[in-house]
Amino acid sequence: MPNNLKKPTIIFDMDGTLLDLAYDDFIWNHQLPIRYAETHGCTLEQSNQALFQFYQEHNHTLNWYSTRFWSAKVGLDTLALQHEFKHKVALRSGCMELLDALKAQDYPCWIATNADCAGLQFKLEQMQIAHYFDVIISSESIGYAKESIEFWQNLHTLHPFCLDSAYFIDDTEKVLNSAKKFGIANLITIAQPSSKGKIRDESAYPILNHLTDLMQMLEHTEDMKKYA
Ligand SMILES: [Mg+2]
Structure with missing residues (x-):
């Protein structure tokens, strides 16, 4: 398959992005x-x-x-x-719909979380979503929090992915900033990480109001590629 037709890697944060931060x-x-x-x-x-x-x-x-x-x-x-x-551990609204849609369209999906290995394992067992992901990584196993560029350098060495097409979705601005510094092209934040918390309406990054809105963003990008 020509390189430009490869599906971009979609990297998700866990808490506050896929799971309810409440x-x-x-x-x-x-x-x-x-x-x-x-x-x-x-x-x-x-x-x-x-x-x-x-x-x-x-x-x-x-x-x-x-x-x-x-x-x-x-x-x-x-x-x-x-x-x-x-x-009380819960998925955010639209999470399963989004993961099903991504899986149906063969997008490689990853989790990159700051949850430690024990916390990650606990939540994945509770939510039963591990099978959707090709790579699941805790910053504890990398040795740097996602706020450090070293996290991204090490992740990329361990699991290479195309920076120019990848998407990274995370509810923490400092984490998005380090991903930006490393060069990940498409960075997105979350409007309401906790179902009981405030709704964010300002960010340096595009804001996902509903998780399933990501599908329209991806379809738009894929369409642009076809006519490029
Ligand atoms: Mg988070």
């Missing part, structure tokens, strides 16, 4: 403060303050995404906490 918000911002207060015998306010301090120190680092790190830091098993509320 779950992570519930675990880390609501349940963990309660458990931390219980474990350490402090008030909920003190617990929130302590956790906020930790969050500020580690945001956008590999530690931030590591359940092992947080378990040691807060003195309770954060992976067990996630399992306890596993019934």
